[in-house]
Amino acid sequence: MTGTIHGVGLGPGAQDLLSVRADRLVRGTKHIAFFRKAGRAGQARQIVNGMLREDAVEHAMEYPVTTEIPVTDPRYNAMLSAFYADWTKRLTKLSESGEDIVVLCEGDPFFYGSFMHLHSRLKGKVPLQVVPAITGMSAAWTATDMPVTWGDDVLTVLMATLPEESLAARMEEADAIVVMKLGRTLDKVRRALRKARRYDDAWLIQYAAMPNQTVARLAETEGQPTPYFSIIVVHGQGRRP
Template sequence: MNARTEISAVGDGKVQGTIWGVGLGPGDPELMSVRADRLLRGASHVAYFRKAGRAGQARRIVEGMLPEGVVEIAMEYPVTTEIPLTDPRYNEILSRFYAECTKRLREVSDAGHEVLVLAEGDPFFYGSFMHLYTRLRDVAPVRVVPAITGMTAAWAATEAPITWGDDVLSTLMGTLPEDVLVAQMRNADALVIMKIGRNIDKIRRALQRAGRYDAAWLVEYAAMPDQTVQRLSEAEGRITPYFSIIIVHGQGRRP
């Protein structure tokens, strides 16, 4: 069946439109897939996450690509960093938010319209779309368009291979406890560290304890116009922006 005409029957002879999780890649529109580009240029409805009062990175990436008259659905996070992840209210608030977003998208689908949910990076890699997918997959037709991840763009920006031979790559979240970070950093050959933000000092300490600090690179805004690349040790005292990734390259077996 053609990707643009997939529908699902519901009661009373009605049909549901497909809800697409469309990966946009790391930020440069030229790194988007051909399928994502085609879907965007023919879209009737698009939805995207953003912080209240902001345009949103996903919407910024597709600027100039959407057809005239497209219906836009902005899903504004009720919290971002205002409440600690360990606070029980955090999950409660976000759970209600995702339930509300699911309801809005299902209404569009039940009306017979396709809707594209724009996702930075890949939809199934630490993204908000996953929380919609698990709520929608049993009640509406849902498809996913994979994409280049932010970490792929980050290690490409360092101009060095991330893994060699039998190297083990570990993707770590800066939100993890310091002792857990240290243990994982010691066990893996190559590292990608995400969700840095306010966790930067903890991450620095963990890298130092694991003996990996001097090999770490900080990439900010990978594949975006204001991309920067430097050794983490040269960025002491810096407050890292949201779109930041730390890379430690593997040095494994090679011919």
């Protein structure tokens, strides 16, 4: 029999925010795969510390490149494409041997996650199941203790990797805003928020739902380093009774 590959969403980072299905699969499946940067433990793997069965076999999928070269460099896509093709072959072989595999996914597997690139290559070749999860942005706006949208507010989710002018234009049109993939892009995002006149309303949430979570107004964090696991939230102020 062919084994099933499960893309399991782990949510924002707290084990008690995993779904019952995700918890069962993580604890019960022998083969556990996860993405990580070379030399790092991997955020997804850290989330499940203490949950894996004693005989678990771990498969660390190490990115060949992350921020070393710009995403616009042709080598970036070529290297990542080869990486995903290689792991598609490895996971397919494991599945065809009859083994089930869990691929750990931070947040939700189909929301800007690396698993989607495996899914598109594996679909139709082996049995696939995807377990949805709470997104990191949901944990971020919850951490501010304020609703992100009211009434007819439109929520706009932006990647900080977009050009500055594009960010500013979309921010100016939006009711509520979430900005993801920060880190080295933060200064650009600050400038874009100022151009859109949304800077004073922005909140910065670092490590949402994790033990080291921090929440502050963005304007109060000038000059501070910002990790990749950070999200900016600008709350909508729409219709309410």
